Structures are given as structure tokens and as C-alpha cells.
Amino acid sequence: MPELPEVETVVRGLRGDLVGRTLQSMWHDWDNTLRPNPAELSARIQGQKIHSLHRRAKYIVMTLDDGVLMIHLKMTGRLYVAKPDEVSDGDRWVHVKFGLDDGRELRFSDSRKFGRVYLADTVEAVTGSLGPEPLEDAFTADVLHERLKKYKRAIKGVLLDQTFLAGVGNIYADEALHRAQIHPLRTANTLTSEEISALHGTIRGALNDGLMREGASINWYRKPDGTQGQAQTAFTVYDREGKPCQTCGHPIEKIRVVQRGTHFCPHCQRLTD
DNA sequence: CCAGCCCCCTGTCGGC
DNA sequence: TGCCGACAGGGGGCTG
Numbered sequence: 001m002p003e004l005p006e007v008e009t010v011v012r013g014l015r016g017d018l019v020g021r022t023l024q025s026m027w028h029d030w031d032n033t034l035r036p037n038p039a040e041l042s043a044r045i046q047g048q049k050i051h052s053l054h055r056r057a058k059y060i061v062m063t064l065d066d067g068v069l070m071i072h073l074k075m076t077g078r079l080y081v082a083k084p085d086e087v088s089d090g091d092r093w094v095h096v097k098f099g100l101d102d103g104r105e106l107r108f109s110d111s112r113k114f115g116r117v118y119l120a121d122t123v124e125a126v127t128g129s130l131g132p133e134p135l136e137d138a139f140t141a142d143v144l145h146e147r148l149k150k151y152k153r154a155i156k157g158v159l160l161d162q163t164f165l166a167g168v169g170n171i172y173a174d175e176a177l178h179r180a181q182i183h184p185l186r187t188a189n190t191l192t193s194e195e196i197s198a199l200h201g202t203i204r205g206a207l208n209d210g211l212m213r214e215g216a217s218i219n220w221y222r223k224p225d226g227t228q229g230q231a232q233t234a235f236t237v238y239d240r241e242g243k244p245c246q247t248c249g250h251p252i253e254k255i256r257v258v259q260r261g262t263h264f265c266p267h268c269q270r271l272t273d
Numbered sequence: 274c275c276a277g278c279c280c281c282c283t284g285t286c287g288g289c
Numbered sequence: 290t291g292c293c294g295a296c297a298g299g300g301g302g303c304t305g
Contacts, residue, residue, distance in 0.1 A: 001298070058299075074299055112282045114299070153275080162300080170298065259278080260298070
């Protein structure tokens with residue numbers, strides 16, 4: 001559920017607390033959350049300073065003296081800093097904690113246990129090859145056009161593919177397609193130049209709107225300060241099955257595309273190919 | 274290369 | 290009220 005806007009909001013919220021701090025210890029109660037194994041990870045992070053905090057795709061990336069500590073929130077991950085005796089909302093699902101040199105701790109809460117903490121030499125060692133960052137200047141409509149030519153699959157599935165484009169997930173894919181009036185089952189390489197140009201704008205628009213509202217708290221996502229994001233209040237299709245399309249009034253439908261719940265307006269988003 | 278499916282997990286919700 | 294199955298979904302892995 002945390003996608004680019006949610007992960008970026010978490011990074012922005014934690015940067016002031018984490019950059020310049022040193023990792024002193026680690027506690028965990030779920031081995032599978034950690035890569036590599038807990039003993040090795042714990043030993044290697046001790047005494048390492050956090051030099052920067054940023055985002056690549058849906059990963060939170062901390063650059064250390066030697067290597068990178070990366071966290072993927074997957075569906076239910078929350079990351080926040082607290083004093084050891086401080087009680088927070090997500091505490092009952094905390095599976096990893098890092099002790100900091102200012103006496104506080106970085107907590108990773110994750111009820112579903114899908115989230116992961118990685119220590120690696122490079123970002124690429126964890127992510128493999130990733131597509132472009134949609135909000136960077138280098139991601140132009142021409143780049144999108146060129147990349148789409150290779151995909152003879154449903155456009156919704158292509159947008160979810162992180163090797164195609166980094167950071168878009170189920171929510172913002174639905175929102176971007178609705179804004180561009182493109183049916184989620186349209187074959188990617190049959191989109192017209194006009195449609196691709198529109199989609200380029202709406203991908204960025206949907207992500208930027210999400211970022212401006214500090215992410216979508218449909219259920220699990222919280223900002224590092226524990227409060228909810230507000231992006232869900234501006235959604236036009238996601239989680240709005242049966243409600244009227246804000247453009248034409250037709251009820252929003254929900255179907256499954258590449259095993260994902262997919263929301264769209266059958267009137268505004270026609271299947272023509 | 275690609276589509277389809279399973280798996281990892283557990284909280285939440287609808288149906289009976 | 291309680292029980293149970295379905296569902297939510299990012300991403301890795303496997304098969305056909």
C-alpha cells in the first residue's frame with residue numbers, strides 16, 4: 001500500500017531525526033524480516049553513521065559508512081522514532097528496533113510481516129534493475145512512449161511493474177489511468193501518442209497530489225509522527241466501487257487485473273482495442 | 274519473454 | 290455473538 005508518495009513522506013518525516021545519528025544496537029523478534037541473517041546484520045550496523053536518507057522506488061534508503069540500510073514497508077510497514085519508554089500506536093507490531101546514539105530508537109512496525117530490512121553494499125544489490133523515477137525530469141512523455149512499445153500487456157499491469165516504472169503501485173496506477181481516461185485492460189503498446197502524453201501527465205499529477213497530501217491512509221499507512229495522510233480524500237476511483245464517477249456520474253466498477261483489485265469508470269475509460 | 278499462479282502474513286469484514 | 294472464509298496486495302519465485 002505504501003507507494004511513492006507514502007514512502008517519500010516517511011523519508012521526509014524521518015530525515016531530521018536520522019541523518020547524522022549513529023546506529024548502536026538492534027533488536028528483533030522476527031528473523032525473516034531481516035536480510036541478511038539477523039546476526040550478521042546486527043553486527044555490521046553497529047557504530048555506523050547514517051549519512052543520508054532518501055527514497056528509491058518504494059525503498060527507504062539510509063547510506064551508512066559502509067553500505068546501505070534499506071527498508072521496504074510493503075503493505076503494513078510503519079517506521080518511526082521514539083524514546084525507549086514512549087508508547088506509540090504501532091508498537092504491538094514492532095518486529096525490529098535500532099538504538100540510536102541520541103538515546104532514542106527507530107522502530108519498524110509491520111503487522112503482516114511482509115516488510116523487509118536489508119543491509120547491502122549498493123541499492124542495486126537489493127532492487128535489481130528498476131525503471132525510471134516518475135517525478136524526475138528525465139522521465140519525459142517521450143521516455144514513457146519509448147518504453148511502452150515493448151509491452152504487449154494490459155497497461156495496468158505494466159504500470160505496476162517496478163522494472164518499467166519505479167514507485168507506482170495499485171492505488172496511483174488506478175488514479176492515473178482514470179485521470180487519463182484509459183481503460184486498465186488496454187494493451188500498452190496500442191496507446192496513442194495523445195493517450196501516452198496524457199498518461200505521463202496524470203501519473204505525475206496523481207503522485208504529486210498524493211505527496212502534497214502526505215500519502216493515503218486507507219488503512220495501515222501512517223506518517224512517522226503517527227498521524228494519517230489525507231490523499232485518500234481526493235481519490236477519484238480507488239476504493240470507490242459503486243460510487244459515482246466525479247466526471248460523468250457513472251458508478252465506479254471494480255475488476256481484477258493481474259490479480260489486483262482495479263477500479264475504473266466504464267464510461268470515461270473505454271476499452272477500444 | 275510472458276502470463277498465470279502461489280507464497281509470504283495477519284487484521285478486517287461480510288455472511289450465516 | 291461467534292465462527293469462518295475471503296480479501297487486501299508488493300514482490301520474489303516457479304511453471305507452462
